[in-house]
Amino acid sequence: MVVVGYKRNSACSDGAELLVKRPENGDIICAESPVPPQFSITTEAQGDSVGSCPDRAFLISGASLGAATKRRTAPLVEDNPIGRAFASGASDIQVEGEGTVIRVLPDDLNGSRHQRFIVQLASGQTLLMTHNIDIAARIDGLNVGDDVRFNGEYVWNAKGGVIHWTHHDPQGRHVAGWIIHSGKTYK
Numbered sequence: 001m002v003v004v005g006y007k008r009n010s011a012c013s014d015g016a017e018l019l020v021k022r023p024e025n026g027d028i029i030c031a032e033s034p035v036p037p038q039f040s041i042t043t044e045a046q047g048d049s050v051g052s053c054p055d056r057a058f059l060i061s062g063a064s065l066g067a068a069t070k071r072r073t074a075p076l077v078e079d080n081p082i083g084r085a086f087a088s089g090a091s092d093i094q095v096e097g098e099g100t101v102i103r104v105l106p107d108d109l110n111g112s113r114h115q116r117f118i119v120q121l122a123s124g125q126t127l128l129m130t131h132n133i134d135i136a137a138r139i140d141g142l143n144v145g146d147d148v149r150f151n152g153e154y155v156w157n158a159k160g161g162v163i164h165w166t167h168h169d170p171q172g173r174h175v176a177g178w179i180i181h182s183g184k185t186y187k
Helices: 066-071 081-088
Strands: 002-008 016-022 027-030 039-046 056-062 093-108 114-120 126-132 147-155 162-164 178-181 184-186
Touching: 081 093, 093 126, 126 147
Parallel strands: 126 162
Antiparallel strands: 002 016, 002 093, 016 027, 027 056, 039 056, 093 114, 093 147, 114 126, 147 162, 147 178, 178 184
């Protein structure tokens, strides 16, 4: 079992429940979290497998994405947590992924300054990356065709989604994110 994402939940320690994982066709939730109606408990995890959950977690499984997939407008791999978030219209989910830069955009200078670029995942899904350069260092030398790995918060939109919070939180209240480009980590 490999945890690849988190979602905020005040019932779990640090406010994060394990949400996305492999094997496919299921999710992991803290024992304190409610089981969604379309899911059922498959197995219980304890020890290192429970991540930030206080005591134990459950692997849950349920119906396939079904009607929710009609919302998508870009290809996705159903075992890809970002693709699943896009297909279901989910937001505010901490995710990790990698892709290729297909467009470098001008910085957003309204409010906190953000370096912006578009990444295409292996599934074909595109993401707008908004990297706060008032908190983290600018990604120097970023060009179309470069590969990046990232950890940040996913927000749904019809074009594939936005990844933000790709930096540390100076107040320590949010999961720290990062971007890796050419072997250097920006956080």
